[in-house]
Each structure stands twice: as C-alpha cells, then as structure tokens.
Amino acid sequence: MQKILIHFAELSLKGKNKRFFEKKMVDNLKNLFKPERIIRQHDRTIMEIEHVDEAMLNYLALIPGISNFALMHESESSVEAIRDVAMQVITENLNDVSGKSFCVRSRRSDKRFPLTSPELNYEVGGFLKNQLNLNVNIKHPDFMVHVEVGTEGTFIYTDKRQGAGGLPVGSSGKGVVLFSGGIDSPVAAYTMMKRGMSVTLVHLYNSTINRDFTKIKNLAKQLSLYQGRLRLIMIDLEEFQRHAIAMVPDTYRMIIYKRQMIRTAAIVADEIQAHALITGDALGQVASQTVENIYAIYDASPLPLLSPLIGFDKEDIIRVGRKIGTYPISIEEYCDICSFLIAKHPETRGKKDKVADMERLLPIEGLDCPRQSLVFKRGVEVTRKA
Numbered sequence: 507m508q509k510i511l512i513h514f515a516e517l518s519l520k521g522k523n524k525r526f527f528e529k530k531m532v533d534n535l536k537n538l539f540k541p542e543r544i545i546r547q548h549d550r551t552i553m554e555i556e557h558v559d560e561a562m563l564n565y566l567a568l569i570p571g572i573s574n575f576a577l578m579h580e581s582e583s584s585v586e587a588i589r590d591v592a593m594q595v596i597t598e599n600l601n602d603v604s605g606k607s608f609c610v611r612s613r614r615s616d617k618r619f620p621l622t623s624p625e626l627n628y629e630v631g632g633f634l635k636n637q638l639n640l641n642v643n644i645k646h647p648d649f650m651v652h653v654e655v656g657t658e659g660t661f662i663y664t665d666k667r668q669g670a671g672g673l674p675v676g677s678s679g680k681g682v683v684l685f686s687g688g689i690d691s692p693v694a695a696y697t698m699m700k701r702g703m704s705v706t707l708v709h710l711y712n713s714t715i716n717r718d719f720t721k722i723k724n725l726a727k728q729l730s731l732y733q734g735r736l737r738l739i740m741i742d743l744e745e746f747q748r749h750a751i752a753m754v755p756d757t758y759r760m761i762i763y764k765r766q767m768i769r770t771a772a773i774v775a776d777e778i779q780a781h782a783l784i785t786g787d788a789l790g791q792v793a794s795q796t797v798e799n800i801y802a803i804y805d806a807s808p809l810p811l812l813s814p815l816i817g818f819d820k821e822d823i824i825r826v827g828r829k830i831g832t833y834p835i836s837i838e839e840y841c842d843i844c845s846f847l848i849a850k851h852p853e854t855r856g857k858k859d860k861v862a863d864m865e866r867l868l869p870i871e872g873l874d875c876p877r878q879s880l881v882f883k884r885g886v887e888v889t890r891k892a
Contacts, residue, residue, distance in 0.1 A: 507542060508558045508577060510566070510659050511654070512551045515573035515671040531674035538569065538733040538884060547658050548615065555775040563667065568732060568830060570700040572669030576652065581660040583619060585626070589633040591662050592651050596638060599664050600649060607643035608634065612653040619655045626653060632827045659736075670700055675733050678702030681812065682771050685709045685738070687722045687840050690786030690815055692729060692832035693823050697785050697814040699732055706778060707738045708771045712747050713876075715841045723880065724835045724886065730882035732830070739774055741877040743767070746869070748848060753867045756849040760794050761856045762864060763844050765806035770875065772808050782810040788818050793852045794844070802856035 515530050528551070532544050535553055539562075545552040558577060566780060575765065577599075581591035592610075596603060610631040612623040621629065630653060634640055654661045683695045685707040695705050707729070709722050719740060730736035746766050750859045754762050771783050804811045815823055825835030881889040
C-alpha cells in the first residue's frame with residue numbers, strides 16, 4: 507500500500523469553516539481516486555492507495571484545492587528511526603546520490619518531540635551526509651529530505667510536488683458556463699473549479715450548421731476529470747438565430763446572439779439552482795469583448811456573470827489549456843454559433859438603446875429550443891437524457 511501526504515491550499519484562512527472545506531476536499535479525493543483509505547489529520551491528509559504511478563501523480567497535481575503533496579514513508583518519532591527511514595527513502599527514490607548536495611527540512615508540529623526543527627535537521631543531515639557521501643547545500647541542493655513530526659507519527663519524503671491550489675470543487679456553490687468549445691471557455695470552467703465552484707456546461711448551437719458534437723463531448727470528458735461528475739447541456743438556438751438574421755443588421759448580430767445565449771443559460775441556472783453564469787471572455791481579445799460590448803451584452807444576465815479570464819493574455823489561457831489537456835481538443839475544427847452570418851467587421855461599441863430596439867422585434871421567449879443533457883464522470887460519459 508502506498509501513501510500520499512497531501513496539504514490543502516488556503517484552508518488555514520477559513521477559521522471555523524475549515525472543517526467544511528477539508529471534508530469537501532476529502533470527498534472529492536474519494537470520488538476521483540477511489541483510495542483504500544483517507545486519514546484526516548491536523549493540517550494534512552494521508553491517502554492510501556494500492557498503486558501510484560507518474561500519470562496519477564500528474565493528475566493529482568491538477569485537482570483543485572491541493573497545495574502540495576508527496577509520496578511518503580512513515581516513521582516512529584525517534585531520532586534513530588527517522589534517520590533510518592530517511593536513508594531508506596533516499597535509496598529507494600533516488601539513483602546514485604553519492605557526491606550530490608542535499609538539505610533536510612524538518613517541521614515539528616508535535617512540540618513533545620525532544621528536538622527543535624533545526625536540531626533535527628542537524629541530526630538527520632549529519633547522519634545522511636556520512637552514510638551516503640553527500641554534501642550539504644542549504645540554498646541550492648540537488649534534492650531535499652522533508653521530515654514532518656506530528657502527533658500521529660513522522661512522515662518523510664523527498665519528491666514534494668506543487669498542487670493546483672485554490673479550493674475544493676463544490677465548496678463555492680454552483681455556476682453555469684457558457685461553453686463554446688473554443689480555447690477559452692474550458693479554461694474558464696477549470697479556473698472556477700479552482701475557486702471551489704461546481705460547474706455545469708451549457709453549449710448553444712445551431713442545428714443547421716452543427717451536427718457533430720464529438721469535440722464538445724471530448725472537452726466535457728476532459729473537464730470531468732477535475733470535477734468528478736459534470737453535466738453538459740446542449741441547446742439548439744436555430745429558431746432564434748433565424749429570426750435574428752432576418753431582423754438584425756449583421757454588425758449587431760453577435761451582440762444579439764450573445765445576449766440570447768446568456769438568457770438561455772440563465773434559464774438552466776434557475777432550473778439547477780446555480781448562483782452565477784461564467785464566460786471565457788478576456789478583455790479586448792475579440793470584437794465582442796471590448797468593454798463597451800461587454801457592458802451591452804452582460805446587461806442581459808439576471809445573475810452575476812463571472813469572467814475569470816478577463817485579465818488574461820491569450821498565451822496565459824493557452825498555457826493553462828495545455829496543462830489541463832483541453833487545448834489539443836479546443837483547436838479542432840468546429841463552427842461556432844457566434845460567428846454564423848455576422849459582419850466581417852462587427853460592431854465593437856454596442857449601444858444598449860440600439861440593442862433594446864432590435865430585441866423588440868425578436869421572439870426572446872417562448873421559442874422551441876431542443877436540448878439534450880449528458881453526464882460525464884471521471885472522463886467517461888455515463889448518462890444521456892433528452
């Protein structure tokens with residue numbers, strides 16, 4: 507049985523609510539990894555799992571709410587036992603360490619332990635230096651040995667890995683993502699997961715131009731790896747777009763399309779009792795994302811409309827997309843509903859009064875909007891509903 511020591515992110519800031527966030531994080535780990543056992547301790551959690559490989563560790567690094575983690579060994583809380591286990595950890599995890607530099611970093615949360623952290627560093631470091639022919643380098647070592655002395659035992663590890671940070675999914679309410687299938691909206695969905703929000707994806711399409719939804723489903727599958735269970739709702743806006751194309755100048759169609767998409771997503775949010783809508787907008791990136799058009803478009807939302815990427819550069823967004831595995835899927839060819847029969851140079855400074863005049867001519871409500879709902883769980887489609 508292998509053991510992973512996990513430290514959660516931000517939870518020290520949560521005061522009396524800390525236990526709620528810890529429980530949510532543990533529930534998420536159980537759902538995603540199916541461990542043999544999870545043990546909650548003061549400021550740390552131990553996940554016991556049958557087999558751990560590099561792919562699993564890379565996956566764990568992307569789970570929202572984790573500050574850092576490591577494969578670790580347990581030791582009795584005595585200097586002699588800690589020294590012996592530390593040497594075992596090095597010889598099992600690292601190859602040919604002779605002549606390399608190292609340091610020991612100890613953390614003593616159990617104040618009954620007779621040595622201070624610096625004293626323990628000296629005792630363990632001196633032993634390892636002599637036994638394994640190592641050199642001490644406090645500032646820039648080739649590797650570090652971490653020792654955590656707690657009331658429940660002592661944990662020793664060398665390969666400390668950075669987690670995604672943030673809050674556990676499900677700890678910050680529910681949101682509905684306007685999900686285009688491009689590069690940005692999957693990253694926006696993951697970013698809100700990192701802030702603890704459980705998301706539902708709403709993809710709006712036109713059935714005259716969209717027939718194959720493989721790309722959209724594959725993106726949803728990928729994002730479900732981080733949330734556990736994720737719902738994708740696909741809604742056909744063909745009837746509304748038909749009216750908009752007939753009644754709205756092509757320079758304003760993009761604004762009108764997006765406003766109707768927001769209203770449609772808000773209906774879904776009301777049905778599932780979500781608290782916010784989420785977009786992948788980044789300020790100034792395209793014509794619809796000028797500050798004037800954002801003002802004209804977001805006005806259609808009856809709910810808070812969150813744009814977690816609003817200050818991101820495109821390269822920032824692409825970097826996250828690559829990290830979470832959505833970017834290679836996002837760049838596959840797909841016809842976006844927002845680009846359907848709009849002007850070559852759409853309006854970049856939309857006026858709310860003009861938008862209101864145009865929408866008076868359109869059937870905003872009562873339209874026939876066929877929908878289908880799919881559920882994905884840890885990268886697999888599990889249900890399909892009408």
